[in-house]
Amino acid sequence: xxxxxxxxxxxxxxxxxxxxxxxxxxxxxxxxxxxxxxxxxxxxxxxxxxxxxxxxxxxxxxxxxxxxxxxxxxxxxxxxxxxxxxxxxxxxxxxxxxxxxxxxxxxxxxxxxxxxxxxxxxxxxxxxxxxxxxxxxxxxxxxxxxxxxxxxxxxxxxxxxxxxxxxxxxxxxxxxxxx
Amino acid sequence: xxxxxxxxxxxxxxxxxxxxxxxxxxxxxxxxxxxxxxxxxxxxxxxxxxxxxxxxxxxxxxxxxxxxxxxxxxxxxxxxxxxxxxxxxxxxxxxxxxxxxxxxxxxxxxxxxxxxxxxxxxxxxxxxxxxxxxxxxxxxxxxxxxxxxxxxxxxxxxxxxxxx
Numbered sequence: 001x002x003x004x005x006x007x008x009x010x011x012x013x014x015x016x017x018x019x020x021x022x023x024x025x026x027x028x029x030x031x032x033x034x035x036x037x038x039x040x041x042x043x044x045x046x047x048x049x050x051x052x053x054x055x056x057x058x059x060x061x062x063x064x065x066x067x068x069x070x071x072x073x074x075x076x077x078x079x080x081x082x083x084x085x086x087x088x089x090x091x092x093x094x095x096x097x098x099x100x101x102x103x104x105x106x107x108x109x110x111x112x113x114x115x116x117x118x119x120x121x122x123x124x125x126x127x128x129x130x131x132x133x134x135x136x137x138x139x140x141x142x143x144x145x146x147x148x149x150x151x152x153x154x155x156x157x158x159x160x161x162x163x164x165x166x167x168x169x170x171x172x173x174x175x176x177x178x179x
Numbered sequence: 180x181x182x183x184x185x186x187x188x189x190x191x192x193x194x195x196x197x198x199x200x201x202x203x204x205x206x207x208x209x210x211x212x213x214x215x216x217x218x219x220x221x222x223x224x225x226x227x228x229x230x231x232x233x234x235x236x237x238x239x240x241x242x243x244x245x246x247x248x249x250x251x252x253x254x255x256x257x258x259x260x261x262x263x264x265x266x267x268x269x270x271x272x273x274x275x276x277x278x279x280x281x282x283x284x285x286x287x288x289x290x291x292x293x294x295x296x297x298x299x300x301x302x303x304x305x306x307x308x309x310x311x312x313x314x315x316x317x318x319x320x321x322x323x324x325x326x327x328x329x330x331x332x333x334x335x336x337x338x339x340x341x342x343x
Contacts, residue, residue, distance in 0.1 A: 018212050022204070023203070027200060027202050031199050044211065047212045111191055115195035166188050
């Protein structure tokens, strides 16, 4: 009887954890995979993994732990071609996989789409800290924990990503004004 | 780049990045997560990290048993015979020698009498019983019959009458 009550209490605690953090985990997943369907799969897989291993009961920092679990699963889902490293040179126009280039988007005056395409075209090592920083609940220290890198490296990469994006946006704007 | 341009670029960037934090899942995500957990897993099926040691130990144990059996088995004489045959036989240049590993049938023990005595037939057994238990007269008659049979057979001259 006591064991059954204990199991029920455990279930309730886990349900509360899902209730508290599933949206946050979803946003972390989305920052990596950028696809609602895959993001939901990542959320489900992350919670399922935690439940199976029982690791959720010993979590000190729930947010950091969940973000790291989700981030790892999401990175594993990325196509290998996307998961390029910083050692590889950036393409001249930072074009993404979509058919419309940033220039095309600018011509149609869709600046927001152009910026998104430029962000998507960044190497994953720059794009992920930038996108995770945009998830409001995560600061540099937490992003460093999630990605398993130094906090200083996170700041450097975010700064570098922003510089590249600004540089490319200015270039696009100049070309747009010349037309 | 002018200050206005810089501000515009910053604003564009911040707006685009803010979309990451505005992402919302389809309604009912929590319910779907819990449903999947309850249908697809139970906490009892998680294996501990040392679980791999059990099959590994079983494999080692099995290998040990096999090795012990192999060592305990004595060498069979047939194997030695095959080896000798190989050494004596002249090597063939073209066709590789195929060693016949079929076990030879064990030779039967050498019999004191050849051909080996067959078991008695019913008639022989009846005769033996008669000789053993028969009265004296019968034995004499038998001996007499044997003596007669030892004598050369005499064939009376046959007279053939000419045909009339």
